[in-house]
Amino acid sequence: MPRELFNSPQKQWVREHFWLPAILEFKARAAGQLKYLTFAGPKAFDVDFFTGKQIFNIENVRVWEMDHTAAAALKLKYGANFQVVVGQAFDLVKSAGERASFPHSVINLDFTNGAFHLKRPWYIPPKFELIDRVVSAQMECAESFLLLIAFAATHDVDNEYGKGFVQKLAFDIATRFGHTEPLFNLTRDAASWYPQILVSVVPCAVIRLGGEHSYDSRCIGKALYYPYGSKKTGMVCLMFSFTYDNPALSETSHQTSKRMDALIVKRQEESLGLPLTDVNKLLRSTATIVREPRRKRSRIRG
Numbered sequence: 001m002p003r004e005l006f007n008s009p010q011k012q013w014v015r016e017h018f019w020l021p022a023i024l025e026f027k028a029r030a031a032g033q034l035k036y037l038t039f040a041g042p043k044a045f046d047v048d049f050f051t052g053k054q055i056f057n058i059e060n061v062r063v064w065e066m067d068h069t070a071a072a073a074l075k076l077k078y079g080a081n082f083q084v085v086v087g088q089a090f091d092l093v094k095s096a097g098e099r100a101s102f103p104h105s106v107i108n109l110d111f112t113n114g115a116f117h118l119k120r121p122w123y124i125p126p127k128f129e130l131i132d133r134v135v136s137a138q139m140e141c142a143e144s145f146l147l148l149i150a151f152a153a154t155h156d157v158d159n160e161y162g163k164g165f166v167q168k169l170a171f172d173i174a175t176r177f178g179h180t181e182p183l184f185n186l187t188r189d190a191a192s193w194y195p196q197i198l199v200s201v202v203p204c205a206v207i208r209l210g211g212e213h214s215y216d217s218r219c220i221g222k223a224l225y226y227p228y229g230s231k232k233t234g235m236v237c238l239m240f241s242f243t244y245d246n247p248a249l250s251e252t253s254h255q256t257s258k259r260m261d262a263l264i265v266k267r268q269e270e271s272l273g274l275p276l277t278d279v280n281k282l283l284r285s286t287a288t289i290v291r292e293p294r295r296k297r298s299r300i301r302g
């Protein structure tokens with residue numbers, strides 16, 4: 001079978017068994033139609049999958065795409081009225097035009113590169129600045145939502161500027177929560193354990209960003225997959241629910257931040273206990289189970 005970009009069996013598993021159940025649960029509690037903001041890629045497999053399952057109507061799908069050719073392919077596929085905006089998400093989230101398109105119910109930041117890739121020293125990695133701005137745009141509309149994030153997670157994808165943030169996060173988590181595993185792995189054998197380190201530290205950073213915008217932010221799923229079993233590309237997928245916790249207008253900002261701070265710590269601690277699904281391992285074990293009866297039958301025959 002030919003290998004297709006962004007459509008490995010592992011990625012399909014993520015759509016069907018990881019993203020879909022979370023979105024269905026969110027949809028069951030939501031009033032009205034859901035709006036979807038996504039990085040769709042040139043073929044929009046996620047858009048086809050979710051619209052096919054009647055999760056979103058195509059009019060409620062908006063795509064941010066930095067690649068002109070991919071954006072043109074999407075227009076060709078879905079027609080001129082399809083909402084695809086060309087540009088870097090980092091810039092788009094700041095633009096007045098895009099801010100007017102908020103809020104969204106499900107936001108899928110399905111990145112192709114690393115979470116901690118910085119071109120030069122900067123106070124916050126751009127992907128986290130983007131998430132911060134996305135959360136702020138949602139907060140202005142007081143909207144609860146689901147955030148899906150995926151990023152490349154092999155050790156070589158993040159550069160030295162970025163790895164400093166990972167070190168600091170791992171150290172912070174070890175000292176505040178006594179959760180030393182990420183720091184231990186980072187200092188002993190970072191190359192082998194990098195994806196596992198990221199699934200521990202990144203949720204703590206995202207939960208903090210949500211909490212600072214008055215969101216009760218929970219990490220609700222962690223998965224790791226290697227497309228087509230290739231060890232060169234590991235992809236980490238994380239899911240978060242953001243519930244807007246409308247602060248009382250009579251509350252001082254100090255009271256709000258004290259209350260949210262306690263919630264952030266609780267949600268961070270919970271996230272550290274959330275298991276990681278190894279998609280490749282799971283698919284391999286399913287394949288073994290399917291093959292099992294055939295082996296038994298041949299033994300009986302023999």
Ligand SMILES: C[S@@+](CC[C@H](N)C(=O)[O-])C[C@H]1O[C@@H](n2cnc3c(N)ncnc32)[C@H](O)[C@@H]1O
Binds near residue numbers: 038039044087108112
């Ligand atoms: C992994 S693919 C999307 C696959 C799709 N979500 C699916 O499930 O089939 C990511 C797409 O987003 C685009 N992209 C990645 N980072 C981006 C960014 N920072 N801003 C805008 N587009 C981005 C890439 O060009 C690529 O076409």
